[in-house]
Amino acid sequence: MQTALSVLVDSTLITFVFALAAIGLAIIFGLMGVINMGHGAMLTLGAYFTWYTTSAGVPFAVAVLLAACGVGLIGLLLEHFIIRHFYDRQFETLLLTWGFFLVSTEIIKIVFGTDLRTVTNPLPGAAHLGPIVVPAYQGVVALISLGLLVGFALLLFRTTVGIKIRALVQNAEIASLLGLNVGQAYKLVFVTGSAAAGLAGGLISPMLSVDPYIGNVFLVRSFFVVIIGGIGQVLGGTLVGSFLIGGSETLFALVSGQVVAQTIVFALAILVLRFRPTGVLRAE
């Protein structure tokens, strides 16, 4: 019973970490259809910015917000100078965002060095909820992750900006005929997605040791989360996808090794991609 509970807690927490890591991609890829292979690099940048500012004495929460702003700004530059010229060419954006990964990884190595960096856990200790023990920081991150998902879903479905973005997603041409500034809306979405990735990178940084490739752990997984959950399903899709990609890994790891579990999950993800290319939650 005790182990069953702790497995449940573990897999829930991991689900939320994966969801957090994938939110930025769910926005950029899920809404705009841009294959952002630089998503991992954005997470890494967020982690490094957080490490840099916290070691300069900035409080953790502020550092994470700064990281989000910083990566958002980088996203703005990337979109403005490169990506916006290639929206109609998905394949080129895939390669260009991979180029962004290559370049930003090298810049990280030059600026921050290649040593492993650690960000101090701002909330050590654990919360005891009856028989359940939840590490405090992971618990807070899960809540933030859920809050972000709900927030983005509300933004998308309950606000004027959200209507505009949904119109853009449905049919950019007609949306622009109706007076929507398509270029600006794309820019807004891309920058929001980048900032979300930066935020996620910052929040994840105390859980792992930070190295120049830390974000790549989440790159393919985030894509699978978004595809399997269902493209464009920001709230439900991301959660379901995160559980299937992240949470289930914990469950498989009970009966097999960690590495085998990961391989099984990837194989299952490829099966879903083959048989339900629109994702688990989408009906069409």
Added chain:
Amino acid sequence: MTRSIVARPGAANAGLLRSETAVAVVVFFALALLPGVASGYVVYIVPQYLLYGMLAMSLALLWGFGGILSFGQAAFFALGAYAMGLAQHWDMAVNPAYVALLISIAVGGALAGVVGYFLFSAGVRDVYFVLVTLALSIMTEQITISQSDITGGYNGMFIPRMSLTFGDASLDLSDDVPMYYTILPLTIGIYALLRWVLASRFGKVLIGIRENEDRVLSLGFRTPLYKTAAFAISGAIAGLAGALYGTHASFVSPSLAGVLFSTQVVVWVAIGGRESLLGSLLGAVGVAALSNYLTAITPEYWQLVLGIVFVLVIMAFRGGVAGALGGLTAPRRPETESG
């Protein structure tokens, strides 16, 4: 005489092929003479670059001519190398290295064929195919790490240099010169084979798929089968290159299957020129040689420059160096759009 099935590439393209043949003859001739004028490290390392070039050509077939990008070529390459390493320990009547080469071709081809058919037959879109191949290379890396009883895990595996046997005669390839003259002809052979494949009816259909898959499909060609075959050929060549790499380097480790090496191949091919086999081959040789040389001097900045060059090539020079020199790949685009 082959009947023209897909609209023939323009006359300029035929000119490109003729001039490419001339350049290829000169390049291969120069490479054949190299051990005569150079020795030591150069003779040791050039075959390794040529094997990278072979890997690059396997991607060029798929990406440059078929329009299908794979981020997983390193998976086949690494499997080939492991096959070579494992086979050397088998006790067989025939030369185990020959068996290993055949196995590496078969494993690369079969894995690519199965994965390719599985995805292409369902019409999985090209961008998703990239993700699956990326996952394939991560999975291969993970499996080689976890199966450490067989593969040596993180520590990798030592592989003895193979020897060539002809009946009773045998030639040990542990010296660099015989190794050089084994790998160079094989590289030329693969180049010639791919040129032949591309000139065939199959190659024309493949180029047609790159230009407009729906139209080729509506002409009655089962495009998923053609794409599967292209991926299988590509995987088989990558496997062969990997097996030779393993025995040349005498070592293989899981990072050979990894994402970074996998996408390195994409960078070579993009810079060399994805629509030219020779361009891809020389792109790999050139970038790998430069990397090796400049990494000693300025490792970080060189990688940064390489990344920036890659971005510029994708943004502005679709044909890479080969296209820029030939000046011939650019006019092809508008041609397709109009007809």
